[in-house]
Amino acid sequence: MIRLRQIAAASSRDLLILLGVVAVLALVPLGVSRFTLSVATAALIFALAGIGWNVLSGFAGQFSFGHAAYFGLGAYTVAVTFTKYSISPWLGLLLGGLVAAIFGLLTGWISFRFGLKGAYFALATFALAELLRLTFNNFDYVGAGVGIAIPLSGGDSWGTLQFENTPAIRYFVALGLVALGTLAVIVIKRSRAGSRMLAVREDEDAAASLGINPLRAKLVAIAVSGFITGVAGGYYVMFLMFIDSDLAFGPFISVVILLRPIVGGVGTIWGPVVGAAVLSILGEVTRSLVRDPPSFLQVVEGVNGLDQVMFGLILVLVIIRAPDGVIGLFRRFRKRSSQ
Amino acid sequence: MSTILEVKGATKRFGGLTALLDISLGVAEGEILGIIGPNGAGKTTLFNLISGAIPPDEGQIVFDGERIERLAPYVIADRGLVRTFQIMKPFGGLTVFENVLVAAFLRRADPVEAAAHANSILEYVGLASFSDRQSKGLTLAGRKRLELARTLATDPKVLLLDEVLAGLTPTEGAEMVALVKAIRDGGVTIVVIEHVMAAIMALSDRIAVIHHGELLAVGLPGEIAKDPKVIEAYLGKEFHAPD
Numbered sequence: 101m102i103r104l105r106q107i108a109a110a111s112s113r114d115l116l117i118l119l120g121v122v123a124v125l126a127l128v129p130l131g132v133s134r135f136t137l138s139v140a141t142a143a144l145i146f147a148l149a150g151i152g153w154n155v156l157s158g159f160a161g162q163f164s165f166g167h168a169a170y171f172g173l174g175a176y177t178v179a180v181t182f183t184k185y186s187i188s189p190w191l192g193l194l195l196g197g198l199v200a201a202i203f204g205l206l207t208g209w210i211s212f213r214f215g216l217k218g219a220y221f222a223l224a225t226f227a228l229a230e231l232l233r234l235t236f237n238n239f240d241y242v243g244a245g246v247g248i249a250i251p252l253s254g255g256d257s258w259g260t261l262q263f264e265n266t267p268a269i270r271y272f273v274a275l276g277l278v279a280l281g282t283l284a285v286i287v288i289k290r291s292r293a294g295s296r297m298l299a300v301r302e303d304e305d306a307a308a309s310l311g312i313n314p315l316r317a318k319l320v321a322i323a324v325s326g327f328i329t330g331v332a333g334g335y336y337v338m339f340l341m342f343i344d345s346d347l348a349f350g351p352f353i354s355v356v357i358l359l360r361p362i363v364g365g366v367g368t369i370w371g372p373v374v375g376a377a378v379l380s381i382l383g384e385v386t387r388s389l390v391r392d393p394p395s396f397l398q399v400v401e402g403v404n405g406l407d408q409v410m411f412g413l414i415l416v417l418v419i420i421r422a423p424d425g426v427i428g429l430f431r432r433f434r435k436r437s438s439q
Numbered sequence: 440m441s442t443i444l445e446v447k448g449a450t451k452r453f454g455g456l457t458a459l460l461d462i463s464l465g466v467a468e469g470e471i472l473g474i475i476g477p478n479g480a481g482k483t484t485l486f487n488l489i490s491g492a493i494p495p496d497e498g499q500i501v502f503d504g505e506r507i508e509r510l511a512p513y514v515i516a517d518r519g520l521v522r523t524f525q526i527m528k529p530f531g532g533l534t535v536f537e538n539v540l541v542a543a544f545l546r547r548a549d550p551v552e553a554a555a556h557a558n559s560i561l562e563y564v565g566l567a568s569f570s571d572r573q574s575k576g577l578t579l580a581g582r583k584r585l586e587l588a589r590t591l592a593t594d595p596k597v598l599l600l601d602e603v604l605a606g607l608t609p610t611e612g613a614e615m616v617a618l619v620k621a622i623r624d625g626g627v628t629i630v631v632i633e634h635v636m637a638a639i640m641a642l643s644d645r646i647a648v649i650h651h652g653e654l655l656a657v658g659l660p661g662e663i664a665k666d667p668k669v670i671e672a673y674l675g676k677e678f679h680a681p682d
Contacts, residue, residue, distance in 0.1 A: 302530035311516035
């Protein structure tokens with residue numbers, strides 16, 4: 101009975117943390133510039149995409165190197181349904197998630213059915229994202245190489261999800277989506293489906309010997325994962341007001357998505373959000389360092405690409421020092437100090 | 440007592456090697472059937488056939504009145520026929536509690552009910568105080584108990600235990616024997632593979648002997664111990680039991 105109370109306590113602890121994090125993040129628009137706010141909004145969008153990645157790769161252990169596929173499908177779904185059929189982006193987000201989930205189910209079924217694992221599965225996901233990128237780049241219906249621009253409705257509108265005058269609302273919607281995504285993960289992790297994902301990640305044969313269908317557990321994971329990342333991609337369009345095949349399906353997008361949970365902590369509830377925060381801050385710090393360095397670093401001022409190099413070096417150091425991500429580092433530290 | 444599990448004429452070949460030849464064996468509901476045999480006799484292969492890990496080349500396996508020899512392992516487990524592995528497969532990255540929780544979810548979708556069930560199983564096998572430990576940190580005896588706990592949490596009808604005593608100290612072994620007997624008394628039919636002769640003699644209601652892939656003898660432990668064919672298989676031709 102003690103354990104039951106622990107479980108209830110752990111769930112309510114996660115929910116309390118969620119409330120706290122949302123409350124703190126809701127204060128961000130108060131004290132920052134329009135530019136910083138748009139950086140923060142993008143950070144939230146990629147945190148959400150990372151939350152999706154984490155379900156498939158962190159919980160179910162199927163490493164995806166091509167989450168741009170889901171992100172891009174969500175993005176194009178919103179762009180196409182809005183510009184061609186005047187469907188509200190709200191519905192578009194839902195449709196985008198569904199399209200990505202269905203794509204995940206179909207490609208996942210084929211990949212898992214034929215036993216693709218580890219590096220081979222990762223390569224398959226990468227190839228699929230590239231396939232989509234090249235297809236969309238030559239597909240006139242979706243604007244081919246030109247892409248799709250969302251026509252400005254002018255001013256703020258909840259119906260068309262455009263907030264020209266009040267970027268804070270755009271940020272709050274992203275925050276709401278991240279909160280919903282995190283809530284979903286908290287529930288899934290304690291559910292039967294989540295428990296089965298973890299079992300399949302650890303040992304498929306042992307999982308099957310306990311009555312778990314590994315294929316089904318992985319398909320549930322890929323559908324949920326695709327849905328969440330698809331929604332993130334859909335909202336990304338309403339943030340950029342533009343999409344083309346590189347921005348939607350480019351390999352860089354896949355890397356950006358998977359770096360968030362990896363830096364934050366793979367397979368943890370908060371990893372993607374923590375990783376997104378750390379990486380955005382790191383990116384801004386290195387950028388401003390090159391733009392406006394302190395006097396002893398005058399030499400680096402304005403050197404093209406140096407901020408990216410610094411970003412990369414710091415990232416390597418972080419991954420060496422904290423292979424379990426920032427959350428793993430925090431846990432190790434807490435364990436040591438409690439002993 | 441009715442037969443809950445029946446192997447009918449099962450044969451398995453790996454290339455030119457016949458691992459099992461025409462094995463026919465019934466397991467009565469509620470009994471503990473021991474399977475013994477020298478190394479390489481085909482005991483684990485028999486478990487692999489029954490649990491669906493590999494299909495037999497010939498023959499049938501009937502569980503609870505239905506043929507199961509072509510079903511996937513997870514379907515067989517879902518029907519109530521669950522195995523442990525000789526080389527244990529704990530979910531290393533999960534805690535002891537989470538390991539058992541996965542299994543408890545098989546018959547209950549509600550997380551609170553599943554957690555309660557997992558707790559009661561951990562209590563039952565004596566692992567309750569290790570609940571929050573990482574499973575890879577357990578001792579050998581602990582890992583064997585964990586394997587058993589996981590299978591039990593699925594509410595099985597029949598348990599296939601592959602060498603749950605091997606490597607245990609005499610004290611740990613005696614505890615394990617008592618635990619397996621208690622599980623049987625709780626209504627679970629048990630088939631157990633074992634090397635440790637003394638332990639399996641004390642544990643089993645009946646014993647089947649497999650040698651070179653063939654069923655050599657089936658009988659009560661007392662009969663098996665005196666069977667000249669069995670003695671020959673284990674000790675060689677020169678030895679005979681004293682009259």
